[in-house]
Amino acid sequence: MNIHEFLIPPAESARRKGPHDRIVMSSRVRLARNIRDAAFPGWAKKPERVRILDQIRPAVETLPEMRGAFSESMDNLSTLDKQILVERHLISREHAAKSAGSGLVLNRDESLCFMINEEDHLRMQALRPGLQLKQAWMAIDQADSVLEKRLEYAFSQDVGYLTACPTNLGTGIRVSAMLHLPGLVLAEQINPIIQSVNKLGLAVRGLYGEGTEALGNVFQVSNQMTLGEAESAIVERLDKVLSQIIEHEENARGTLLEKKPKMVYNHIGRAYGILANAHSISSKETMNLLSLMRLGMDLGLFPGSDRSLTDELFILTQPAHLQRQYSEKLSAEERDLLRADMVREHLKAVSRPISKPSGSEGGKLDKPEKQ
Structure with missing residues (x-):
């Protein structure tokens, strides 16, 4: 098998x-x-x-x-x-x-x-x-x-x-x-x-x-x-x-959004900007930037987008998964180029982050729902 x-x-x-x-x-x-x-x-x-x-x-x-x-x-x-x-x-x-x-x-x-x-x-x-x-x-x-x-x-x-x-x-x-x-x-x-x-x-x-x-x-x-x-x-x-x-x-x-909202928006906005526009990106940088986008999804800065998108990219952009998509052996530099192409393609439908979380008041985070 x-x-x-x-x-x-x-x-899935x-x-x-x-x-x-x-x-x-x-x-x-x-x-x-x-x-x-x-x-x-x-x-x-x-x-x-x-x-x-x-x-x-x-x-x-x-x-x-x-x-x-x-x-x-x-x-x-x-x-x-x-x-x-x-x-x-x-x-x-x-x-x-x-x-x-x-x-x-x-x-x-x-x-x-x-x-x-x-x-x-x-x-x-x-x-x-x-x-x-x-x-x-x-x-x-x-x-x-x-x-x-x-x-x-x-x-x-x-x-x-x-x-x-x-x-x-x-x-x-x-x-x-x-x-x-x-x-x-x-x-x-x-x-x-x-x-x-x-x-x-x-x-x-x-x-x-x-x-x-x-x-x-x-x-x-x-x-x-x-x-x-x-x-x-x-x-x-x-x-x-x-x-x-x-x-x-x-x-x-919650405290960051209340006291340092611009810092939060800046980190998440920069992460989106690089991921959506880069033409070469390493696995390590991708993981760190996807983490910030995932945070943005959780904070409601990407209305209409779901956290599963970043979680999928967490998997797909790792070296072996990337290599698996191509039959020939890839160098680290080639993987960085293909990884950037993949991420840009996946983020095509994701609009840039809004500067205020949906459902929030004055930058305060909604109380998390009980699970």
């Missing part, structure tokens, strides 16, 4: 809705599991990895939720295929580097994804649009409970599930959300927020996780401890922290 025929089209993916999705772009809960009495993938020889793959993959494929899933060995996917999956946040950069003895099983609506022989034998994750940590946890917990009856996990009565990295020891859970926080960045409040979150034992990372920068004002917030705390308690704690961050972001946006 061709992965590109299987994946949800970017335009960008239209998916969820609670608080103007700020929380997606929620994810990941579990790390290993097979008892087998070497971790990083230490295992190729025949051992292949044996583990052949053991885990059928067990995952027969889950009711995985009916009609995409299932493939990583060595049968091209480098471009893998990079597209990374850009969609469906697999990790580490898994993209894997080949024989590693595999992927992805369900139809891209809400459940199983990476086999990444850092651990099995890393399963549930994804949801918006703030839906509890729903994601329930989905992956259900799948895990079924798999635990079919696979013999490496488990210790003293410390819990055994994992390749000590930071995942215990529950093996990683709960995270991807947040769009341009208000806090523009208000220069993002660093205090990050410091406060870190003090609570949570990690704040960039767009693609650990070791990456926050392109497009997008940040990932996740738990760091997995030992000594129940999974439901970790989910609940992160959910509460995210609700506070959402409130801070909404307040930052």
Whole structure:
């Protein structure tokens, strides 16, 4: 099966809705599991990895939720295929580097994804649009409970599930959300927020996780401890922290519009001007400018336009997705030219931003609707 025929089209993916999705772009809960009495993938020889793959993959494929899933060995996917999956946040950069003895099983609506022989034998994750940590946890917990009856996990009565990295020891859970926080960045409040979150034992990372920068004002917030705390308690704690961050972001946006409206309009107007008229633009600059346009959509500065347009361009303008549209190998300079052409074409129907949000009074932001 061709992965590109299987994946949800970017335009459709960008239209998916969820609670608080103007700020929380997606929620994810990941579990790390290993097979008892087998070497971790990083230490295992190729025949051992292949044996583990052949053991885990059928067990995952027969889950009711995985009916009609995409299932493939990583060595049968091209480098471009893998990079597209990374850009969609469906697999990790580490898994993209894997080949024989590693595999992927992805369900139809891209809400459940199983990476086999990444850092651990099995890393399963549930994804949801918006703030839906509890729903994601329930989905992956259900799948895990079924798999635990079919696979013999490496488990210790003293410390819990055994994992390749000590930071995942215990529950093996990683709960995270991807947040769009341009208000806090523009208000220069993002660093205090990050410091406060870190003090609570949570990690704040960039767009693609650990070791990456926050392109497009997008940040990932996740738990760091997995030992000594129940999974439901970790989910609940992160959910509460995210609700506070959402409130801070909404307040930052409202305060900026009230006290520095011209600064906000200037940033958003310049972003639109460059994106709608540039003839060469890098991936990084595109992401940062699309972030400001997305903020403008949320603030009502682009009447008649929907946030899904910027979310679609977030996906389409990334290097591998851009490369996929053209059969020949593209240099970075050629990608920058084609990216600019694509963005200009998509923004043809978008009028320049108005200088006052629709439905606002004196530059004040409408109170956000409850979700």
